[in-house]
Amino acid sequence: MNFSSDQVIFWQYSFVTINLTLVTTWGIMLFMVVGSALITRNLKTGLHISRWQCALELIVTGINTQIEEVGLSKPSTYIGFIGTLFLFIAIANTGIIFPGYQPPTGSLSTTVALSLCVFLAVPFFGVKKTGVLGYLKTYLEPTFIMLPFNIISDITRTLALAVRLFGNIMSGGMIVGILLSISPLVFPVLMNLLGLLTGLVQAYIFSILATVYIVAVVSKPDKQVQSVENQ
Amino acid sequence: MHINWFTVIAQALxxxxxxxxxxxxxxTPILDAIDQREQKIKAELSEANAQKADAQKEKDAFQQKNKDFDQQKKALMDMAVDQVQTERRTLLEAARQEAEGLQVKQQKLMKEAQHNLQNDIAGKARQAVFSITKKALANLASVGLEDQTVAVFTERLHHLSPVEKQPFIDAFQSDKKPIEVQSAFELTVKQQAAIKTAVTNLLGLEPDFVFKTNADLISGIDLQSNGFKLAWSVSDYLTALEKSSSSPNGTTKSKEKGETIQHAVN
Structure with missing residues (x-):
């Protein structure tokens, strides 16, 4: 029994390895990009729109609202990263309804990659918003004594993100596999339903945590900028 | 549970x-579409608001016009009512005046008719008295009324007082035209001679005479010279008689019994 889709290797040359994780990811990417391109090919700006457009608008506006509610005043700046994070994890996790499917998020490599992306995105948006010094100052808040703790916090939360997602998805798949060997009839279906719920919740948690981390470095200078503008 | 770093890098990429x-x-396409729709809806809403404001403005203007029209209508109605009232009063006043005029005219006509009737009755009475008297005198004394009239007239001329004579004499002497003698009947030569004698005695000289007949005198004679008239007739007698009979005590005066001396200076 394979615990991770990384172990299913299709092609390998030295360091370069094409495994199931990558292939599944590409499939999901293809599905998302082609689906979006097909639906947004004929967008209408009137009051009567297609069902697919309506569904996509609901998803996009829902993500936008969530980002805004967390505390980012201009969600359109962040929706590319946070929205893609949510949609990718959600689609990857809900794919378990297909038999033989192994979600890429059940691979620690994928979750680490996504966590690293978040780890890099936080300073990216922070620097973009407040400049390098403004971002670096956040490590000295509330006092300079907190600097090591802030650095440790950044690293540990990245690790926590990766391990949380990996653990939840991997455990879900493992439980279903074990249950299939014990009681192969109805019970694994119920666990799969639970897995769907868990997968969506994890996608939500991952993206919301990423948003919160970004808000932490962006929101405070926002207030300062607003007060300067008011003066 | 291991990490494939190539997979990590590949997944990150x-x-x-x-x-x-x-x-x-x-x-980007979805958000742009949403933005465009929002803009469109916003534009339509603002247009709807503008149309609503215009509609409200037009409604206000219409209501104002209606109000003005009602006021104007009321003013015109009031003016019309006033004019009608004034016209009514004027017409009523005119009708009242016309009615009063007609009433006055009717009263005048009635008085005239009464007067004419009285004259007619008086004339008929005179005629009757004259004819009865004439017949009575003819039957009883074999004396004609005309002769008696001339005799009474000449007798009266003889007995005129100097005060009564003098105006006649003055009138004749101021303009010596022929003296005009009118009678109700054709005077005979004898009767004309008696009158001429009496007048000649009265004036002291013999004037020219012109004799005329006037049926209205009813058995009477009058004598005119330069606007001065001496007259005696049954009509005058009857008038005096009528006056004396209509007076409360029924007393009569000698002068009113058929003899009048009229001064009609032109």
């Missing part, structure tokens, strides 16, 4: 690529 692609094919 995959994710970054996916972010770019999703931004390109999903978020």
């Amino acid at each position: 995959n994710f970054i690529l996916l972010v770019w692609l999703m931004k390109r094919f999903l978020y």
Whole structure:
């Protein structure tokens, strides 16, 4: 029994390895990009729109609202990263309804990659918003004594993100596999339903945590900028 | 549970690529479409608001016009009512005046008719008295009324007082035209001679005479000279008789019994 889709290797040359994780990811990417391109090919700006457009608008506006509610005043700046994070994890996790499917998020490599992306995105948006010094100052808040703790916090939360997602998805798949060997009839279906719920919740948690981390470095200078503008 | 670092790097790159692609094919088009729709809805709402404001303005203007029209109508109605009232009063006043005029005219006509009737009755009475008297005198004393009239007239001329004579004499002497003698009947030569003698005695000289007949005198004679008249007739007698009979005590005066001396100076 394979615990991770990384172990299913299709092609390998030295360091370069094409495994199931990558292939599944590409499939999901293809599905998302082609689906979006097909639906947004004929967008209408009137009051009567297609069902697919309506569904996509609901998803996009829902993500936008969530980002805004967390505390980012201009969600359109962040929706590319946070929205893609949510949609990718959600689609990857809900794919378990297909038999033989192994979600890429059940691979620690994928979750680490996504966590690293978040780890890099936080300073990216922070620097973009407040400049390098403004971002670096956040490590000295509330006092300079907190600097090591802030650095440790950044690293540990990245690790926590990766391990949380990996653990939840991997455990879900493992439980279903074990249950299939014990009681192969109805019970694994119920666990799969639970897995769907868990997968969506994890996608939500991952993206919301990423948003919160970004808000932490962006929101405070926002207030300062607003007060300067008011003066 | 191990980490394949190549997979990590590949997945990170995959994710970054996916972010770019999703931004390109999903978020930007969808958000743009939503923005455009919002703009369109906003424009339509603002247009609707503008139309609503215009409609409200037109409604206000219409209501104001209606109000003005009602006021104007009321003013015109009031003016019309006033004019009608004034016209009514004028017409009523005119009708009242016309009615009063007609009443006055009717009263005048009635008085005239009464007067004419009285004259007619008086004339008929005179005629009757004259004819009865004439017949009575003829039957009883074999004396004609005309002769008796001339005799009474000449007798009266003889017995005129100097005060009564003098105006006649003055009138004749101021303009010596012929003296005009009118009688109700054709005077005979003898009767004309008696009158001439009496007048000649009265004036002291013999004037020219012109004798005329006037049926209205009813058995009477009058003598005119330069606007001065001496007259005696049954009509005058009857008038005096009528006056004496209509007086409360029924007393009569000698002068009113058929003899009048009229001064009619022109």
